[in-house]
Amino acid sequence: MSNIKERLDEITGILPQSVRLVAVSKTKPMGDIQEAYDWGQRIFGENKVQELADKYEALPKDIEWHMIGHLQTNKVKYIASFVSLIHAVDSLKLLEVINQEGQKYNRIINCLLQFHIATEDTKFGLDYNEAVELLESAQYAAMQNIRIVGVMGMATYTDDTQRVRAEFHYLREIFCRLKQSYFSAGETFKELSMGMSGDYKIAVEEGSTLVRIGSSIFGERNYSKIN
């Protein structure tokens, strides 16, 4: 039996029905994705625009492709026609560009707001006040071709599980506050994207609806030898 199948089975066996698995296939060859697909996996995540576009072209068209990495505004155009969910929206400017591209293709592009929840010093992610400012802006109110369906965050990379849990807990709190204040009408704001190979069990306990798991399915990544 293949490793990929065993690992997928193990993870999907642990996840509650309410949690969807994003299989993070970045740096991995088409063959690995096809294999996971053949075992029934349909959602895949990538963090580089070019790689995502190439894989979309080559692989079955019923795959749901998620862009999970930092996205530059000048690259949105390469994925706007097909991407199912953009996980890491961290500025009004980026949202505006996604909206414009969505308009070109006459589609509504689903997005998550990325929050900076780790104590690590990373460049990416909003804080709560920045998100409020974005959601109260006239520009956002006018956008017809994006839909914010939830939030995303990455916990600190650490063995300290208490800290990881606290960070996920905080993200859920942000999610609940935003939902109550800005998305109380309708059921579209519902995704909490949190949890990776090392911390997804904690994320699920803290209310994750989308886990993004790469190395636990496909094995360690080798960045010097892509495809």
Ligand SMILES: *Cc1c(COP(=O)(O)O)cnc(C)c1O
């Ligand atoms: C690579 C990546 C993942 C998956 O990481 P693993 O530790 O391999 O599971 C999840 N989320 C983001 C944003 C990533 O870039």
